[in-house]
Amino acid sequence: MKFWSLSIVLILLTSCTPPKSYRNAEGKAWNTLYHISYNADRDLHDSIISVMKEVEMSLSPFAEQSLISKINNGENMSADKYLTAVFKKSQEINFNSNGMFDPTVAPLINLWGFGYNKSDEAPTQDVIDSIKDLVGIDQCKMTTTGKIIKKHPCTEFNFSAITKGLGCDAVGEMLERNGCDDYMIEIGGEIAVSGNSSKGNGWRIMIDTPIMSDSIVIHKKLAVIHVTDCGIATSGNYRNYKKTENGKVWHTISPVTGYPAATDILSATIKAPTCMEADAYATACMAMDASSALKMIEKAKGVEALIVTRESILTTSGFPKLER
Secondary structure (H helix, E strand, O other): OHHHHHHHHHHHHHHHOOOOEEEEEEEEEOOEEEEEEEEEOOOOHHHHHHHHHHHHHHHOOOOOOOHHHHHHOOOOOEOOHHHHHHHHHHHHHHHHOOOOOOOOOHHHHHHOOOOOOOOOOOOOHHHHHHHHOOOOHHHOEEOOOOEEEOOOOOOOOOOHHHHHHHHHHHHHHHHHHOOOOOEEEEEOOEEEEEOOOOOOOOEEEEEEOOOOOOOOOOOOEEEEEEEOOEEEEEEEOOOOEEEEOOEEEEOOEOOOOOOEOOOOEEEEEEEEOOHHHHHHHHHHHOOOOHHHHHHHHHHOOOOEEEEEEOOOEEEOOOOOOOEO
16 A cells, blocks of 8 residues: 555656756847757746856956956955856966967957957057066966965956856756756857757757958858767957958957967867867967967867868867768
């Protein structure tokens, strides 16, 4: 009798659990769009929005009350889990890229008119040198209590080149805590995937052909890859540049020289264990030539790359097969 009673209770509990189904969440955050597909037994869009808001209030340099804005303004604040993650990963990739990935480069970006300052005038060497003195995340430290010691009191952090990737990872972690292991999270072009799509066999991700345009975003397929359980990010100089009297100037500024990076790379697509890593490595690639970028990626554990130059398409040995 007890056995049958227990069986009936288990059947009733099981029948009360709603079945999983693939759901979509779309919207705007961080001045960009997001598209998310996930397999869950309930709508989790409110939780998705909540996580993205947490990331924004931690890392957005454009939000006056964010944690990073307060630290940039000299307030004595301790890092939260998001800032701790991007700070440590940024120092790691700064080292692996020989200084080419550096979230303290923001003042140089502003100087060249790609940030808050929209001036088209090229700065003088003296001004560049003075601003370079503020740059260097390798010379910043985080204490055991989460306090950040800057290289210089005027050093400014802008983790935008890694934050979207971290945001994708953070949303993915929330989904997994809620029993969802099948998802595709895309925020402003950065992507985190896990499990399978509704069609099974992982996820099909399209890589854009780098087409020069300084006004509109043009999507044209270069290739499709099949992936799962990883992060994917693409960076390129083909959409954010200015025309000057000395020719085109691209938005990627070298933290080492203080000038717009001279590179033969049009775009870099990175596959990595996390979207945070993919995001940062893709940015780092755009500050160096293709040969140096491939050498850096080949040394990074679990990281693969597709590099598009003006003359060829290059991939590391472990990059997913391209479907044309």
